[in-house]
Amino acid sequence: MSYLDEPLEKVEIEKLESGIIYCASPNAVDKISSYLDSKNIDNTTYYAAMNPLDKNNNYETWMKNETKIIVATSALGMGIDKPDVSWIIHTCISTSITELFQKSGRAGRNGKPAKIICCFAMMDRFVIQCIIRHKNIKDCDKFDTFDIHTTLKLSQMWKVIAWHLNICTCRNSLLMNNFDEAFNYSQCQNHCNVKPKYHISDNLVQINVQDVVYKLHSTLSNWDKSGRQINRSFNTLTLILKGSRQKNIFKYHDDKTMIYGLLKHWDKRWVMYLLAKLLADKYLQETQMLSPYRGYISYIVSGSSAMNLTLVSRNYYIQLPKEVIPDPVKSKSKSKSKSKSNSKSKLALKKRPKKAVLRKKLPKN
Numbered sequence: 001m002s003y004l005d006e007p008l009e010k011v012e013i014e015k016l017e018s019g020i021i022y023c024a025s026p027n028a029v030d031k032i033s034s035y036l037d038s039k040n041i042d043n044t045t046y047y048a049a050m051n052p053l054d055k056n057n058n059y060e061t062w063m064k065n066e067t068k069i070i071v072a073t074s075a076l077g078m079g080i081d082k083p084d085v086s087w088i089i090h091t092c093i094s095t096s097i098t099e100l101f102q103k104s105g106r107a108g109r110n111g112k113p114a115k116i117i118c119c120f121a122m123m124d125r126f127v128i129q130c131i132i133r134h135k136n137i138k139d140c141d142k143f144d145t146f147d148i149h150t151t152l153k154l155s156q157m158w159k160v161i162a163w164h165l166n167i168c169t170c171r172n173s174l175l176m177n178n179f180d181e182a183f184n185y186s187q188c189q190n191h192c193n194v195k196p197k198y199h200i201s202d203n204l205v206q207i208n209v210q211d212v213v214y215k216l217h218s219t220l221s222n223w224d225k226s227g228r229q230i231n232r233s234f235n236t237l238t239l240i241l242k243g244s245r246q247k248n249i250f251k252y253h254d255d256k257t258m259i260y261g262l263l264k265h266w267d268k269r270w271v272m273y274l275l276a277k278l279l280a281d282k283y284l285q286e287t288q289m290l291s292p293y294r295g296y297i298s299y300i301v302s303g304s305s306a307m308n309l310t311l312v313s314r315n316y317y318i319q320l321p322k323e324v325i326p327d328p329v330k331s332k333s334k335s336k337s338k339s340k341s342n343s344k345s346k347l348a349l350k351k352r353p354k355k356a357v358l359r360k361k362l363p364k365n
């Protein structure tokens with residue numbers, strides 16, 4: 001629960017202005033409310049399954065500002081018009097960009113500046129997947145197949161994850177673009193947490209990663225020697241693309257796949273961002289499988305849009321900071337000078353641990 005301390009500090013909780021802490025489930029509401037109690041922060045709670053009398057009382061207490069903070073699920077939504085809400089903390093990712101936008105829109109209705117803080121962890125997706133598939137978190141252990149509506153909703157969730165992972169595109173422009181609203185970076189006036197330098201388009205570059213997308217599809221559509229389809233978790237795919245030297249990568253011969261080390265120069269976050277974007281665009285899909293050892297586990301498989309790779313166009317663009325892509329001229333001269341120094345200190349290098357050399361090769365971000 002201590003992950004909440006920083007957001008609480010940022011919204012200047014001691015000022016006790018009216019705010020909302022959004023949670024994914026009633027269970028999370030109760031836990032976070034108890035955590036606030038333990039810190040002597042007055043709060044009330046709200047969720048759909050609550051006793052109607054308590055629900056109404058809590059709501060009125062908050063509306064009248066007798067208690068400034070309400071910890072709630074998205075049930076606290078429709079029709080809420082409390083002009084003095086000055087901050088919102090999202091403790092879990094939202095199910096869609098639309099939901100994130102609507103919930104965030106409940107702050108700053110009096111025209112004064114408001115703060116929106118979104119907490120993010122990749123693990124959040126399992127809670128949201130559960131809510132999307134079963135409507136409630138209690139049935140998480142149930143296994144089901146994904147119908148077309150679920151697939152669509154899950155791709156919306158991946159859009160939110162990509163929004164969180166993308167730290168080079170103005171957050172406000174991404175939100176507005178989702179509703180087909182034109183929004184210039186300069187309109188944001190650095191009101192989002194993306195670095196000011198990335199609000200200047202010269203510092204960004206559009207790159208075509210068609211080769212990576214095509215090779216990912218080919219790899220995930222293949223079968224290994226024992227006749228099993230090659231499926232890897234989101235984390236493992238990230239490690240393979242980064243060219244990780246972890247034991248398991250070699251154990252399962254992932255270093256022999258055509259995607260191994262394809263994005264070794266990219267920061268891990270950008271690799272995760274690309275995968276999240278491909279999941280949002282349905283080029284990839286995260287699915288469940290029954291493991292004899294660990295219950296249900298999630299794997300990434302090729303998605304329905306992968307057909308586009310052969311039928312329509314293989315182009316796939318993403319926007320990244322310029323420095324993510326190594327300058328071919330510079331990296332060539334770097335490797336030349338490196339090979340020179342290597343020949344001079346061959347003996348010294350022999351004793352140097354391999355990891356340190358590899359780390360040196362990675363560009364600074």
Ligand SMILES: [Zn+2]
Pocket residue numbers: 169170171172173188189190191192193194199
């Ligand atoms: Zn911005």
